[in-house]
Amino acid sequence: MAIKTLISEEELNLKVKELGEKITDHYKDKTDEIVALCVLKGSINFYSDLVKRIDMNVLYNFIQVSSYSGTNTTGRIKVKSWVEESLEGKHVIIVEDVVDTGNTLKYIIKYLERQNPASIEIASIVVKNVHPHGINVKFPGFDIGDYFIIGYGLDYDEKYRNLPYIGYIE
Numbered sequence: 001m002a003i004k005t006l007i008s009e010e011e012l013n014l015k016v017k018e019l020g021e022k023i024t025d026h027y028k029d030k031t032d033e034i035v036a037l038c039v040l041k042g043s044i045n046f047y048s049d050l051v052k053r054i055d056m057n058v059l060y061n062f063i064q065v066s067s068y069s070g071t072n073t074t075g076r077i078k079v080k081s082w083v084e085e086s087l088e089g090k091h092v093i094i095v096e097d098v099v100d101t102g103n104t105l106k107y108i109i110k111y112l113e114r115q116n117p118a119s120i121e122i123a124s125i126v127v128k129n130v131h132p133h134g135i136n137v138k139f140p141g142f143d144i145g146d147y148f149i150i151g152y153g154l155d156y157d158e159k160y161r162n163l164p165y166i167g168y169i170e
């Protein structure tokens with residue numbers, strides 16, 4: 001079993017910087033509060049790098065949901081923890097590591113909308129299928145093909161999250 005690099009640490013750093021600049025530019029005239037919402041566990045590394053590249057005040061918030069077993073979605077989203085503070089009138093940036101089938105985001109957005117945020121946008125370091133479930137990823141990182149990826153927060157059965165790059169198992 002060999003791990004092949006798909007996106008290097010250097011490529012990740014450059015992309016995160018670029019996304020941070022785009023996000024800063026997009027929200028620069030907004031007066032309402034901006035919340036960066038980390039979708040645990042997979043987004044932890046991207047989130048931590050991205051918020052440092054956003055040149056304005058962002059509030060931190062975290063949720064934990066999961067639906068994968070091995071390389072397949074179970075199709076059932078398990079909510080392990082959810083947003084505690086009110087999102088009413090706030091601009092929410094959902095920070096994801098990967099948008100794959102789009103099931104997870106479809107679920108999250110449906111429930112977040114009930115809290116009447118001012119807006120909801122998505123930043124994802126990797127997008128696998130363009131517009132799954134019609135989901136529009138406003139701040140996409142890398143578009144990739146049909147790889148099951150690991151590293152930079154992404155796991156295979158909870159392993160490999162701490163690789164500093166994104167790879168796949170050959």
Ligand SMILES: O=P(O)(O)OC[C@H]1O[C@H](OP(=O)(O)OP(=O)(O)O)[C@H](O)[C@@H]1O
Nearest residue numbers: 040041042066067068100101102103104
């Ligand atoms: O677009 P989808 O097909 O729904 O897949 C994307 C989601 O799957 C992964 O989470 P996972 O359920 O593996 O939990 P984890 O973040 O704790 O690893 C990943 O972190 C995304 O949240």
Ligand code: HPA
Nearest residue numbers: 098100147148149154155
């Ligand atoms: O390619 C992937 N890797 C790890 N977790 C995932 N969750 C959805 N797709 C993936």
